[in-house]
Amino acid sequence: MGNQILYFEDDVEIGDLVTKDLESRGYGVTWRVSSDQYPQFIKQADLIILDIMLPGLDGFTIGERIKAIRSDVPIIFLTARTSIEDVLKGLVYADDYLTKPFHPDELAARIDVLLRRFDKVAKSSVNIQHLVIDFNTNRIMDTRTNDEIILTEKQHKIFYYFLRHPNQILTKEQIYEHIWEQSYIEGDKTLMVHIRYLRQKIEIDPQFPTVIETIRGIGYRVKQ
Known part of the structure; x- marks a missing residue:
């Protein structure tokens, strides 16, 4: 799957x-408007983009803390603060600094x-x-028939969210x-119906799914 960006x-x-632009380029993007609970999101990230002025902890503090935990993940500051002092301070904790507005x-x-420098270029297929x-x-291909699904x-x-x-x-x-960009209501069967039809297309036996696993009482998982 495309690289994961936090x-x-x-x-x-x-x-x-x-977010929409990066997703259109094949990246997976987890976008957060505040720095609350940032540690839970950095585990899967291949690259992190940080604004400096954030609710809660500021970008400088988050950048410093992330590098202490995961020095292997590249960080880009993307901010409206353009002073040389901010740029120099940012580059202490980050690997690049881009000011707004930007293309x-x-x-x-x-x-x-940065992904190439840190050797994090994602696989083109799985x-x-x-x-x-x-x-x-x-494209998704079935190797048994060589047909596209x-x-x-x-x-x-x-499916790509799982991937x-x-x-x-x-x-x-x-x-x-x-997926639906609205709050989930307990008991809503919409997702379950979509996954059932998805399984009919991608599973060898939809009655006994092995690609999209059901984790009872929690949700679903796709193993790679």
């Missing part, structure tokens, strides 16, 4: 634009450079049992709120 930005308009292509280029997922073309938009989003979080148990709430 993004901290409290400006909703900028955050939404950056999305420049941010993407800097991300690419095999899961009888499936081959090509992330460059977004065609998913609906929602099925594609659900961005390999081996991780995802709750129904997490999946629903990410």
